[in-house]
Amino acid sequence: MKSKVYIETSIPSFYYETRTESDMIARKEWTRLWWEQFSNNYQLVTSIAVLDELNKGNFPSKEKAIQLLDNIPIVEIKSEIAEIVQTYIQNQVMPKDPLGDALHLAIASYDKCDFLLTWNCRHLANANKFGHIRRVNVMLGLYVPLLVTPLELMGEK
Secondary structure, three states: OOEEEEOHOOOOOHHHOOOHHHHHHHHHHHHHHHHOHHHHHEEEEHHHHHHHHHHHHHOHHHHHHHHHOOOOOOOOOOOOOHHHHHHHHHHOOOOOOOOHHHHHHHHHHHHOOEEEOOOOOOOOOOHHHHHHHHHHHHHOOOOOOOOOHHHHHOOOO
């Protein structure tokens, strides 16, 4: 059985990144490498929240980024997820914007994803926050997905 990976908004965004700073180019290349050579090793899922964020964005390759997710299953956002998001915000796990990072984490946790794939290293793929996230998820009886970047999911083919 393949591990389940929740694709967060920054992944399709970086696949079509146009900024020219060296770190942005590197993230784009690593994202493309992972998508093209390693993503088939996983069961990929995403959510309407990701599609909404991409649709609200204003960047040159928006349509291509959305199309990248065309064949990725959309997980259902159950009513319980709103309560999880509020708990994350109340426990200062995530910023107060309930439609952002807290929502992605709640969806991936509720849907028992093995990994939440992201380039958001400030609020999600941040080793300094993972202990706090784990404690709150355990308190809620939720699965604790690993919060990773594409680099961490590049293994042997």
